[in-house]
């Protein structure tokens with residue numbers, strides 16, 4: 095028997111109700127055991143909590159604030175943290191949180207001024223929360239932002255960090271792998287050379303699969319709605335890059351995600 099798949103990063107709450115139902119009903123048939131549904135903000139956290147209650151075991155919710163959007167007000171931040179405090183036993187992780195690499199790049203290519211400090215301060219608050227409650231943290235932090243995130247994680251002694259859809263310099267890659275941080279591959283592992291290179295060098299024991307759905311993919315996935323079942327293709331691509339059999343790769347990827355997210359505790 096081959097190990098099941100885990101989609102360690104999907105925005106399930108942002109699919110339509112019909113799509114959610116269709117996706118969740120089709121998971122067992124695709125060999126997907128669990129999806130980790132990350133949140134964009136407070137309202138999204140509410141929706142993911144509800145999905146997790148409705149589809150117990152199948153959906154595990156993470157709560158946070160996605161960095162690629164305007165900052166929340168102080169009141170909104172307070173409300174989000176108090177929601178997280180009161181649902182700490184239901185949340186599998188803090189996420190999606192991080193730093194706004196793409197928004198900053200876009201703003202700086204124009205005339206707009208950019209202040210990254212409040213984003214850093216908010217990320218630090220999430221890291222402190224993760225430490226306090228012993229929760230893994232799911233990060234959106236690429237290129238030089240990953241270094242900033244590593245500094246903050248180190249400052250607070252957080253070791254359980256998952257950099258989803260990570261991209262970065264070889265120096266950052268070395269640093270992250272030494273710190274024991276995990277990364278995950280999306281379906282672009284099938285066609286993106288930068289990601290394929292990363293997959294060849296990152297330690298086998300620190301990688302997982304994800305879709306970041308509903309984000310759409312290219313190549314063989316062009317025109318298809320992003321579905322957690324695509325993690326099977328990601329696992330197969332990784333097996334090929336690593337020279338592993340499918341049974342081996344599926345088992346390693348499953349063990350990694352189960353261990354990182356303490357799914358069977």
Ligand SMILES: [Zn+2]
Pocket residue numbers: 103105132190306
């Ligand atoms: Zn995401």
